[in-house]
Amino acid sequence: MTAIILIILMLKRCILFCSLFPALLGAQTSNAAMLRDLDTRIAAITPQVVTWRRDIHQHPELSFQETRTAALVAAHLKSLGLEVTTGVGGNGVVGILHGAHPGPVVALRAELDALPVTEPGDLPYKSTARAMYNGQEVGVMHACGHDTHVAMLMGAADVLTGMKAKLNGTVKFIFQPAEESAPVGGAGPMIAAGVLENPHVDAIFALHVGPGQLGTVTYHAGGTLASSDAFHIVVHGKQTHGAMPWAGVDPIVVSAQIVLALQTIVSRQLDLTHSPSVISVSAINGGNRDNIIPDSVVMVGTIRTFDETVRRQVFDRVTKTAEQIASASGASATVKIDEGYPATINDPALTERMLPTVQRVVGASKVSERPPFTTSDDFSRFAQKVPGFYIGLGVTPPSMDWRTAAPNHSPLFVADDGALPIGVRIMAGLALDYLNGRASP
Numbered sequence: 001m002t003a004i005i006l007i008i009l010m011l012k013r014c015i016l017f018c019s020l021f022p023a024l025l026g027a028q029t030s031n032a033a034m035l036r037d038l039d040t041r042i043a044a045i046t047p048q049v050v051t052w053r054r055d056i057h058q059h060p061e062l063s064f065q066e067t068r069t070a071a072l073v074a075a076h077l078k079s080l081g082l083e084v085t086t087g088v089g090g091n092g093v094v095g096i097l098h099g100a101h102p103g104p105v106v107a108l109r110a111e112l113d114a115l116p117v118t119e120p121g122d123l124p125y126k127s128t129a130r131a132m133y134n135g136q137e138v139g140v141m142h143a144c145g146h147d148t149h150v151a152m153l154m155g156a157a158d159v160l161t162g163m164k165a166k167l168n169g170t171v172k173f174i175f176q177p178a179e180e181s182a183p184v185g186g187a188g189p190m191i192a193a194g195v196l197e198n199p200h201v202d203a204i205f206a207l208h209v210g211p212g213q214l215g216t217v218t219y220h221a222g223g224t225l226a227s228s229d230a231f232h233i234v235v236h237g238k239q240t241h242g243a244m245p246w247a248g249v250d251p252i253v254v255s256a257q258i259v260l261a262l263q264t265i266v267s268r269q270l271d272l273t274h275s276p277s278v279i280s281v282s283a284i285n286g287g288n289r290d291n292i293i294p295d296s297v298v299m300v301g302t303i304r305t306f307d308e309t310v311r312r313q314v315f316d317r318v319t320k321t322a323e324q325i326a327s328a329s330g331a332s333a334t335v336k337i338d339e340g341y342p343a344t345i346n347d348p349a350l351t352e353r354m355l356p357t358v359q360r361v362v363g364a365s366k367v368s369e370r371p372p373f374t375t376s377d378d379f380s381r382f383a384q385k386v387p388g389f390y391i392g393l394g395v396t397p398p399s400m401d402w403r404t405a406a407p408n409h410s411p412l413f414v415a416d417d418g419a420l421p422i423g424v425r426i427m428a429g430l431a432l433d434y435l436n437g438r439a440s441p
Contacts, residue, residue: 034166038428041159046421048158052076053151053420054125060114060140060147062131063181066091069112069150073175076154080161082173089189091177097160099167099435106434107172107196107204107386108156108427109379110149111179113186117141117411144408145209148395148415150175152207152423159428169435170199179378182228183340187381196385203350204388205430206379207423209415211405212394215422217362218370219391221351223275223306225344228376229315232336233258233322235286235297242291251297252286254331258322259284259299265317270310277314278304278374304374306343344380347387354389357433361425375408393426395419 052072061069070091077084077095085094091112118139119127129140142148157173174195178186196204212218235255240248259281266277279301286297303318305311319335326333359367370392379390395415396402406412 034163034432037163037166038159038425038432041162042155042421042424042428045155045158045424049151049155049420049424050417052154053147053417056147056150057142058125058127060127060129060142061112062116062133062140063113063178063186064090065131066112066177070175070177073112073150073154077157077173080157082157082161088195089177089186089191089193092186092190092193092195093175094190094195095157095173097157097164097167097171097173099169099171100165101168103167103169103435104202105170105172105199106431107174107201107382108153108431109174109176109204109206109382110153111144111146111186111378112150112175112177113146113180114140114142115144115180115409117143117409119143120411141411143411143413144180145395145413145415146179148209148420148423149207152420152427155420155424156427156431159424160431163432167432167435168437171431171435172201174204174382176378182376182378183230183338185341185378185381187378191381191385196382201386203347203434204379204382204386205354205427205434206377206382206388206390207393207426208377208390209393209395209419209423210408211396211402211413212392213366213402214394214396214398214416214418215362216366216368216394217358217391217426218368218394219346219351219355219358219389220370220372221346221348223343223372224346224390225377225380226278226304226306226372226374227308227311227343227380228340229303229305229311230338230340231301231303231318232338233299234334235299235322235326235331236334237293237295237297237331239295240293242293245293248293249330250293251295251331252293254326254329254333255284255286255297255299257329258325258333261321261325262301262318265314265321269317270313275305275307275310276372276374277306277310278302279314279318303337304376306372308342311343341376341378342380342384344377344388344390345383346389347383350387350389354430354434357429358391358426361429362422389430391426393419393423 082095237249237251287294
């Protein structure tokens with residue numbers, strides 16, 4: 001009797017599996033067809049993406065001046081039939097693509113602005129642009145790779161629009177101005193203008209190019225990029241003759257003590273096993289003659305942290321360290337901290353969910369987790385409001401050694417056009433999988 005019951009149960013399971021098998025097979029076939037469609041569309045748009053990238057590279061614009069680049073982006077998005085809004089948070093452009101079926105809302109972000117860097121070399125699309133920056137004429141160059149980001153996202157918009165019938169939800173294409181203008185930035189004004197609402201964004205993705213083997217991807221769950229804050233300390237002493245220091249209060253000696261003490265905040269007062277931090281004094285100025293002890297000394301520097309609680313602790317300790325050392329020496333210190341971009345936090349759950357998508361797009365062997373970077377990005381402000389996932393894409397030409405290649409912000413930074421279709425596929429793939437509930441290799 002027991003054997004008969006077991007046989008019946010096995011037959012029921014077999015019947016259930018057989019009934020589900022066509023649906024499972026159909027889902028796999030549908031998924032494979034979608035990926036083939038994606039690849040076909042990317043191949044078709046790649047030459048145009050290269051053209052856009054080279055045009056943007058040749059015509060770079062500084063933060064708050066990105067009018068030509070914004071117009072190029074807006075014209076393309078309008079040609080796709082998207083809902084387009086310009087002048088968002090400055091020169092920002094937003095395009096909205098509504099899929100054929102209801103679902104969540106995902107945002108993809110790129111940056112419009114370039115840097116005050118003069119481009120050397122003889123590229124056929126080399127920038128010769130000039131602009132005023134801090135009161136002087138400078139060269140302008142996409143030395144951070146934002147030209148590639150914009151072109152990739154324009155390509156992703158084209159590809160996803162063509163796949164509208166297969167989208168379960170909405171895509172917002174966010175082209176952000178003034179990323180290079182810390183501490184103000186362009187993300188904050190865009191958020192204030194409602195870029196993450198109407199409809200509300202459920203998740204946001206971004207990539208950033210940099211030195212690395214072409215087509216490789218790096219990521220870090222949690223704090224992936226540091227906050228970027230500046231401090232300004234004025235030490236007030238009492239001017240006197242250099243031969244009679246006892247007749248005054250020497251702010252140079254006091255400043256030297258403060259510089260050394262600031263380094264002990266990280267090495268002796270913070271738990272480095274929890275979160276790394278950096279405090280650097282980058283400039284110090286005081287006095288103008290060998291036999292005069294000056295009345296004051298000014299020092300400026302940067303603070304980098306990966307955790308908001310630690311960030312506030314560092315602010316407090318920098319202030320107390322400067323003020324109390326100065327007071328102990330009969331001087332005084334005025335401390336001002338200019339808060340810049342917060343740390344960029346990759347939402348752990350979103351990172352875990354979407355990592356298989358990235359592995360599928362570029363190959364699992366080309367995806368690796370890296371330590372946090374102490375540079376910063378205005379994407380952090382978006383990721384404070386909604387879950388975010390920010391990754392790095394290697395773009396060093398195969399003819400160069402990526403280990404010794406010039407970093408971003410260098411006039412010698414180079415991004416290979418071969419990375420462009422990879423970036424398009426990453427951004428489009430993340431949007432497709434998030435909206436349609438797939439994230440598997």
